[in-house]
Amino acid sequence: MRAARLHRYDTTLAGPEYLVLEEVPDPVIREPDEVIVRIEGAGVCRTDLHIVEGQFRDRVPVVLPYIPGHENAGSVAAVGPGVQRFRPGDPVIVYPQITDGTCLACRRGEDMHCENGAFPGLTRDGGFAEYLLTKERNLVRLPDGVSPRAVAPHADAGLTAYHAVKRALSWLKPGDSVALIGFGGLGHIALQVLHALAPVDVLVIDRSETALKLARELGATATIQAQDDPVSELRELTGGRGAAVVLDFVGEGQTPQQGLAMTRRGGAYFVIGYGGRLEVPTIELVDQEKTIVGNLVGTYAELAELMELVADGRIKLSVTYYPLDQVNQALRDLRDGRVKGRAVLVP
Ligand SMILES: [Zn+2]
Incomplete structure (x- = not known):
């Protein structure tokens, strides 16, 4: 698949190229509860600039090169054998933190503090690509009439x-x-x-x-x-x-x-x-x-609540779309304060 990967940090954000567009192997389902989402929109976040400048270098375990992108929405492309609630084709927004569901933090509903969490786009490959590997627990089904790419930034920003x-x-x-x-x-x-x-x-x-x-x-x-x-x-x-x-x-x-x-x-x-x-x-x-x-992101349940407000027409998101291969332009525009609303990459 086509993906945009970070190969080296750019501590001054001088650019002009931050990420490299390249062909990488498609993700593969290895666990029964895993799913692959075909990305229809991936929001570009200031955190992506902080990742590029190396602010997380000593905070999270990540091996370069990897794929940023943590505001993801699209449709289910494939499901593991244990997945019950979703089928290929379902429109979804992806809760960003992968949680184990069994630690005390998870049982308290504090998803972001999961003791065995992973955060695609920060600690492993994210959604600046055609496909994303995540888990069934991360998927929020989109209400009828809500387009994945129009809501992708809600996965983190919203x-x-x-x-x-x-x-x-x-x-x-x-x-x-x-x-x-x-x-x-x-x-x-x-x-x-x-x-x-x-x-x-x-x-x-x-x-x-x-x-x-x-x-x-x-x-x-x-x-x-x-x-x-x-x-x-x-x-x-x-x-x-x-x-x-x-x-x-x-x-x-x-x-x-x-x-x-x-x-x-x-x-x-x-x-x-x-x-x-x-x-x-x-x-x-x-x-x-x-x-x-x-404040650190939010919970899975809060993302589901937010999608209810969106479906009700209570939250209008201002979005500027960029093709995936213009990811560096999107990051530069964000750096320079030129993005109207939120930038969303479309593979
Ligand atoms: Zn947990």
């Missing part, structure tokens, strides 16, 4: 946004304010999930006027230009208090400090994007009783 918003609900009361920092792939989904699940005001902070325009079209209460003084502006818009919840989809540069400063007394600062550092005097956490929350 799921991560949904997971963060669902956890944030325990801090939110009707009429509260939520600040969204970064209105790209995840941010624009989070705004819609908030509208679907919580009666709150949403204030969106971004550098791009195009992004802020989209935020207003999607019903943001107010938008704030990130280059100005976003902390003061947000405080002014929230009667001096700050936001009950701040969802930071950037997590680098100024945003960790700004995000924590935007959080009101008793509120929570959610770190979703990553790459930077956060320094905070401990007295600020105690005196203002702020909580800092880390």
